[in-house]
Amino acid sequence: MSFLILGLVLFLGVHSVRIFAGDWREAQIARLGEVRWKGVYSLLSAIGLGLIIWGYGMARADSPTLWGSPIWTRHLAATLTLPAFILLVAAYLPGSRIKAVVGHPMVAGVKLWALAHLLANGALVDATLFGAFLIWAVLDFVSARRRDRVAGRTYPARGASRDAAVVVIGLIAWALFAFYGHAWLIGVAPFGS
Missing domain, CATH: 1.10.287 (Helix Hairpins)
Structure with missing residues (x-):
């Protein structure tokens, strides 16, 4: 480790x-x-x-197991990562209301991704990996929002078409990863038994 x-x-x-x-x-x-x-x-x-x-x-x-996670937590984690993917897209496609409201959607998405994976994985190695990312993301999000307030920085929204694009692209990326990519890269099928 x-x-x-x-x-x-x-x-x-x-x-x-x-x-x-x-x-x-x-x-x-x-x-x-x-x-x-x-x-x-x-x-x-x-x-x-x-x-x-x-x-x-x-x-x-x-890796030793710290806690046992019921099988349904894998489905919960996979579902919770859907908004994480949408937040990730919002970070790179400017002009959405999500970016305007959240300010730093990638970091918010990392928080949600890490939390979801902590729920579903109870090994020490998982707690180390996802716990570290969760702590970092919380600290970074607070710091980034504080810098925005001090600088008076805002993120303008450009209309509903940007919001729709963020959601659709995020949903497609999530579906591809959840149903195909995760098993191929990580060796775990989130919606498998």
Whole structure:
């Protein structure tokens, strides 16, 4: 499980710089330039993500169970991830009312994704992975909304067509992943028995 923890520290650490060291981040961007900063940030994030995937795969086989989750929690988790996919799409398709209201829909989607998976998975490795992402997402969401308030930042909505596009694309992406992708990538069919 050490590779998983190392990956979480690296990936979530890089993604937490703005939460805990905003002034340092700005100084590094000024020193390195935005392109080089993004390059270092992306490289460290990719290494962290790779370690998370590798470490989780290795630790899953023999991780102790902390709590038993009834089979119906898998269906609940799969259902709860539907709004997480819609929130993810809202983060990248600007102009929806979801983005206008939530402000940071990707982070909100990560919170929902992590919570849903904690409900359905009771192994230590699952609690470590999804618990870490849930804690990070809560802290990041609070921090991002605070920065928005201080800066007076708002996210304008451009009409119902954007809202419809976000929901439809999110629903299609969720269905493809829930019924096909999750079993192929993770080895678990969310709506299987």
